[in-house]
Amino acid sequence: MIQRRLGKMVLAGLAVGVLLGGATASLASVNVTVNPAAPWIGYMNVFDTPENGGAYLWGSGWGTADLCAVFTGPILKLSPNTIGDPSPYWYIPSGGPGALGNKIMDANMYVQNDALAGETVNFYGLVLSNNLVAEYTSVAFIKDFAPDYSSFVQTTIPLVPGPFSISLATGAGRHIQYGFETIGRNVWITDVGPKGAAQVMVPEPTTLVLGLGLLSALVLRRR
Numbered sequence: 001m002i003q004r005r006l007g008k009m010v011l012a013g014l015a016v017g018v019l020l021g022g023a024t025a026s027l028a029s030v031n032v033t034v035n036p037a038a039p040w041i042g043y044m045n046v047f048d049t050p051e052n053g054g055a056y057l058w059g060s061g062w063g064t065a066d067l068c069a070v071f072t073g074p075i076l077k078l079s080p081n082t083i084g085d086p087s088p089y090w091y092i093p094s095g096g097p098g099a100l101g102n103k104i105m106d107a108n109m110y111v112q113n114d115a116l117a118g119e120t121v122n123f124y125g126l127v128l129s130n131n132l133v134a135e136y137t138s139v140a141f142i143k144d145f146a147p148d149y150s151s152f153v154q155t156t157i158p159l160v161p162g163p164f165s166i167s168l169a170t171g172a173g174r175h176i177q178y179g180f181e182t183i184g185r186n187v188w189i190t191d192v193g194p195k196g197a198a199q200v201m202v203p204e205p206t207t208l209v210l211g212l213g214l215l216s217a218l219v220l221r222r223r
Contacts, residue, residue: 027143029167030116032178034125034202036071038111040064040179044081045106049185054104062107068192069109069180073201075128077148078138078182079197081105082189090186100117101186110141117144118172122165126203131196138198142168145175156181159198 004135032038042064043165046057064070068079083103086095092102107165121142146152157170170176180200187195 004016013195029113029120029122031122031124032111032113033075033123034074034200036074036202040071040162041110041112042067042069043108043110045108047104047106049102049104052102055116057103059106064109067093067107067182068108069107069182072092074197075199076109076180076200078107078109078180078200079219080132080136080182080184080192080195081107081186082192083186091188095188097188097190099188099191102190103129103186105184108177109182110143110178112177112178114175116176117170117174118170119194120167121176122167122179124163124165124203126163127159127161128199128201129161130198132182132198133194133196136182136195138180138182140164140166140200141177141179141181142166142170142205143177144168144170145177147173148176149175159200182190 042062043059044062044067045059048055048057068081070077082093083090086099088094090102090104091099093099112163123140123142125140130138138159140159141154141156143152143154153168155166157164157166180198182198184195
């Protein structure tokens with residue numbers, strides 16, 4: 001029963017995306033989704049807080065769990081980042097319950113698949129909930145990086161409860177990533193609960209195929 005209801009939500013959302021957003025389904029497109037079995041990668045960009053100028057400080061690869069991006073079965077939970085180090089570098093005055101985070105954390109949870117370069121990439125999923133407080137943002141994205149990673153183009157969509165779908169026509173010979181980006185101040189582990197979280201689910205594979213077939217039929221009828 002739950003899967004049938006979710007399937008109807010996905011189909012309805014995909015159809016609305018076509019009719020209102022002007023998106024088209026193409027036989028040449030490549031479809032990707034929130035697959036827990038995919039080779040997900042974590043990368044963290046760290047910035048000073050706005051009161052300290054907001055400058056970019058550094059970035060590095062992180063384990064996805066360290067981002068606070070964790071799959072439980074088919075459901076991905078995206079939470080504000082927590083740092084266990086009590087140093088004043090990370091917290092004001094230092095780490096502990098009630099401490100104020102001292103950095104802005106830009107957590108990227110993504111799959112990189114350069115074989116998608118030159119294709120129109122369609123990224124689909126189902127947002128089960130998002131109760132992140134206003135100081136945090138979380139979006140789904142597709143990014144198309146230059147060969148040397150010096151620049152990129154992207155498309156994003158906020159994680160609003162219900163189905164989401166985004167598409168990007170990518171360039172040949174480039175680096176292609178799709179996934180989720182969650183941004184906000186780091187928070188001590190005991191204080192993270194009230195900050196909220198977003199939960200995203202992989203659609204049922206049969207539902208996704210059926211939905212894409214429906215979209216193709218709708219597009220062909222409207223031509």
